[in-house]
Amino acid sequence: MHLLTSLSAHGWHPAAWRVSGAADFEGIAPFKAMARLAERGGLDAVLLGLPGDRLHLDPLPLLGALIGATERIGLCGYWSCDVAEPYHVARVFATLDHLADGRTGWIAGLAGPEALAAKFQRLDLPVTPADMAARMVELIDVARQLWDSWEDEGFVVDQATGAFANPEKVHPIDHAGRFFTVRGPLNVPRPVQGQPVILYRDAGPAEARAGVAASAEIVLAECATLAEAQACRREWQALALKQGRAPGALRFVVHVMPILADIDAAAERRAAELDGLAPGSRNLRFIGTPQKFAAWMSEWQAAEACDGFDILPAIGAIDLAHVVNAVVPELRRLGLRPVGYGGHSLRAVLGLQRAASRFAA
Amino acid sequence: MGRRQLHLGVFTYPGGHHIGGWRHPSAVPRAILGYDYYAKMAVAAERGKFDLLFVGDMLAAREKDGRVIAQGALNNIDSISITSAVSGATERLGFVATLSTTYNEPFAIAERFASLDHITGGRAGWNIITTANDDAALNFSRKSHMEKSLRYQRAKEFVDICKGLWDGEIDHRGQFFGVKGALDLPRPPQGWPVLVQAGGSPAGLEFAAMVAELIFAAQSKKEDAARFRAAVKERMPKYGRDPSLLKVLPGLMPILGATEKEALDKEKMLNGLLHPAVGIWMLSEQMDFRLYDYPQDGPLPTADIRESGKDFTPRVVSLMERADREGLSVRECGTLVAASRSHGSVVGTPEQVADHMQLWLDEGACDGFNVMPAYFQDEFDLFIDQVIPILQRRGIYRKEYEGTTLRDHLGLPVPRRGQTG
Numbered sequence: 180m181h182l183l184t185s186l187s188a189h190g191w192h193p194a195a196w197r198v199s200g201a202a203d204f205e206g207i208a209p210f211k212a213m214a215r216l217a218e219r220g221g222l223d224a225v226l227l228g229l230p231g232d233r234l235h236l237d238p239l240p241l242l243g244a245l246i247g248a249t250e251r252i253g254l255c256g257y258w259s260c261d262v263a264e265p266y267h268v269a270r271v272f273a274t275l276d277h278l279a280d281g282r283t284g285w286i287a288g289l290a291g292p293e294a295l296a297a298k299f300q301r302l303d304l305p306v307t308p309a310d311m312a313a314r315m316v317e318l319i320d321v322a323r324q325l326w327d328s329w330e331d332e333g334f335v336v337d338q339a340t341g342a343f344a345n346p347e348k349v350h351p352i353d354h355a356g357r358f359f360t361v362r363g364p365l366n367v368p369r370p371v372q373g374q375p376v377i378l379y380r381d382a383g384p385a386e387a388r389a390g391v392a393a394s395a396e397i398v399l400a401e402c403a404t405l406a407e408a409q410a411c412r413r414e415w416q417a418l419a420l421k422q423g424r425a426p427g428a429l430r431f432v433v434h435v436m437p438i439l440a441d442i443d444a445a446a447e448r449r450a451a452e453l454d455g456l457a458p459g460s461r462n463l464r465f466i467g468t469p470q471k472f473a474a475w476m477s478e479w480q481a482a483e484a485c486d487g488f489d490i491l492p493a494i495g496a497i498d499l500a501h502v503v504n505a506v507v508p509e510l511r512r513l514g515l516r517p518v519g520y521g522g523h524s525l526r527a528v529l530g531l532q533r534a535a536s537r538f539a540a
Numbered sequence: 541m542g543r544r545q546l547h548l549g550v551f552t553y554p555g556g557h558h559i560g561g562w563r564h565p566s567a568v569p570r571a572i573l574g575y576d577y578y579a580k581m582a583v584a585a586e587r588g589k590f591d592l593l594f595v596g597d598m599l600a601a602r603e604k605d606g607r608v609i610a611q612g613a614l615n616n617i618d619s620i621s622i623t624s625a626v627s628g629a630t631e632r633l634g635f636v637a638t639l640s641t642t643y644n645e646p647f648a649i650a651e652r653f654a655s656l657d658h659i660t661g662g663r664a665g666w667n668i669i670t671t672a673n674d675d676a677a678l679n680f681s682r683k684s685h686m687e688k689s690l691r692y693q694r695a696k697e698f699v700d701i702c703k704g705l706w707d708g709e710i711d712h713r714g715q716f717f718g719v720k721g722a723l724d725l726p727r728p729p730q731g732w733p734v735l736v737q738a739g740g741s742p743a744g745l746e747f748a749a750m751v752a753e754l755i756f757a758a759q760s761k762k763e764d765a766a767r768f769r770a771a772v773k774e775r776m777p778k779y780g781r782d783p784s785l786l787k788v789l790p791g792l793m794p795i796l797g798a799t800e801k802e803a804l805d806k807e808k809m810l811n812g813l814l815h816p817a818v819g820i821w822m823l824s825e826q827m828d829f830r831l832y833d834y835p836q837d838g839p840l841p842t843a844d845i846r847e848s849g850k851d852f853t854p855r856v857v858s859l860m861e862r863a864d865r866e867g868l869s870v871r872e873c874g875t876l877v878a879a880s881r882s883h884g885s886v887v888g889t890p891e892q893v894a895d896h897m898q899l900w901l902d903e904g905a906c907d908g909f910n911v912m913p914a915y916f917q918d919e920f921d922l923f924i925d926q927v928i929p930i931l932q933r934r935g936i937y938r939k940e941y942e943g944t945t946l947r948d949h950l951g952l953p954v955p956r957r958g959q960t961g
Contacts, residue, residue, distance in 0.1 A: 206658045207658070234725055235651070236658060237648075237652045237655035239624075239652065240621075241655065244625065244659045246625045247575060247626065248628055264643070266679040267644075271618045273617070274573075274618035274622070278573075278575045299648075336569035338563045338567070341813065342610055343609075344609070344610055344614070360678075361678075361679050364603070
């Protein structure tokens with residue numbers, strides 16, 4: 180079972196900032212503390228910058244700052260595709276993947292015109308769902324081409340001969356598509372993982388799914404019920420197969436907000452208290468003890484509703500601590516989580532293949 | 541009033557600023573993309589009480605006709621990633637990251653730098669560039685690069701929007717952008733990140749006078765540097781700005797030896813590691829003029845270059861003058877440019893390097909330097925261990941940090957909300 184957690188300044192319940200006891204804004208400190216806590220629990224990765232937090236630190240410098248604060252856990256950042264340029268995305272994530280020694284993932288997605296229209300008043304951007312989806316699919320494809328533009332053997336740095344790069348192994352991509360014209364090559368050598376892990380926040384138009392299924396390795400979805408998750412996972416898997424991908428290449432992960440306590444009644448009380456301050460907006464919540472949460476997760480997995488969870492702790496300091504201290508040990512007892520990190524890179528931890536460059540002979 | 545003080549930055553580079561530097565036996569070129577390479581540099585800079593660590597930005601590979609330059613294929617990797625990553629390894633050091641106003645959007649960049657300033661606790665600066673190389677356009681779905689004066693008009697509007705967003709809510713509609721709203725963040729600890737500018741063409745100089753609080757200059761001669769510094773300061777009042785609130789740091793590549801001879805030998809060794817092809821490529825890029833088909837050992841074709849009618853930077857102009865005066869060949873000019881990436885260089889003992897720095901400071905040519913080690917990490921450590929103590933003894937450089945933010949280090953005030961200059 181994949182186990183991820185989205186980081187936020189206080190927690191994902193809309194009332195979290197009012198009851199967490201922390202100051203309104205403490206910069207990066209809570210993010211570092213949560214990332215280290217998640218790493219102590221052996222979680223696969225932390226997710227940064229997903230919409231819904233009250234204050235918004237740019238996930239790119241946030242991801243950078245967590246590289247030195249952690250050692251093993253994966254670091255994934257959201258960079259929505261609405262306005263982004265593929266050369267920037269490829270360059271920044273290639274850099275981050277080198278600095279983090281192969282622990283990064285890019286969360287693609289669409290914020291949607293409502294969120295962005297005022298901030299980026301550009302007339303050249305697509306407005307229909309189909310066009311927005313098409314632009315995103317092309318953007319992901321171009322970013323991947325750019326990561327491939329340096330083959331592994333392109334970065335030579337042979338001090339004796341003075342060969343820095345091997346021009347035979349570094350390629351212009353000469354991409355000319357509907358939305359982007361990009362010559363390449365990238366000016367950062369091939370990322371440690373070949374390509375950072377590609378995650379996709381499935382909140383955009385349904386038109387995007389077929390195209391995204393060609394590349395997404397982890398799909399992050401909001402599902403209200405087990406039946407909905409089962410149907411959604413089946414749809415994604417079918418789309419991935421249609422794109423010629425191997426079975427199991429695409430993993431389906433569900434967001435869930437746990438509100439936990441040592442006894443059920445205490446968890447109920449916490450939930451009521453939080454909802455009294457601000458109504459909880461999440462579709463999928465779990466209220467109860469850590470043991471029951473682990474059992475509930477195991478049921479979802481067994482029912483093929485998902486391949487793992489993105490934990491959105493209602494209050495970071497409380498609920499993520501419960502997950503690390505009580506839920507993870509229970510999942511290990513059930514044989515659903517490994518002890519320690521199974522590999523060096525995020526791909527290895529997730530059991531994903533390192534992609535060969537498309538230019539490699 | 542005490543003596544005027546030097547301000548120091550260290551300019552990171554994958555390998556080193558001497559283009560042959562990565563081949564120096566002490567360099568570990570396989571490591572130049574990793575966290576430790578940059579963290580070590582930042583920790584050392586803080587040990588040397590540096591004001592800041594600087595990272596540049598390029599948006600195209602070093603290539604010619606689609607093939608990367610085999611002997612020197614890399615420029616800086618992403619600056620926001622590097623500075624945010626190594627900020628946690630330090631407590632006081634400032635960080636200047638570079639992002640282009642030509643290939644970005646103001647809302648995203650205002651948010652990025654506000655975040656970097658929060659993450660570093662008020663230690664961020666933004667080197668505002670308009671991107672000089674035409675190749676970038678081809679990676680950003682444009683047929684050609686934006687014309688220079690337009691680029692600077694866009695940059696001015698871009699920066700105004702960012703200032704507005706750092707200060708609060710805006711409703712902007714201008715020539716290049718429409719932006720309405722506010723960042724989901726408190727005002728950055730420094731108000732605005734320190735605004736930095738590099739490059740010294742006429743359009744760039746006017747822009748610097750309008751917005752820059754810190755300039756990375758490129759003059760390699762003291763008189764040119766003094767003239768440049770005076771020219772920017774002279775223009776500031778017309779934009780309602782106080783000229784004393786500008787620091788100018790020219791680039792400086794020191795090559796150190798226990799004796800002068802040892803330093804000269806080291807320089808000769810480094811120049812021997814440099815491949816002429818890299819130099820000729822760099823020269824072609826800087827002049828925006830293809831030199832590949834001219835004989836390498838023939839004279840620099842300055843007449844043809846001038847005829848191309850480009851808006852040359854002062855460093856290109858002064859190189860052409862020198863080539864005419866001294867009859868330098870294409871290859872020799874390339875080596876000159878590649879050796880120090882066409883910034884100033886000083887070769888000698890720690891005392892001689894300190895003398896050079898003090899002279900420039902005393903004669904008003906600068907407020908400090910952006911130090912460009914020929915290779916990392918050893919040559920930078922040498923500078924910190926041997927030159928810094930001399931500067932401190934002479935009373936022209938801090939022994940301890942007095943403040944915690946980059947503005948504190950540079951003696952720059954936190955801007956008032958809504959301040960225009």
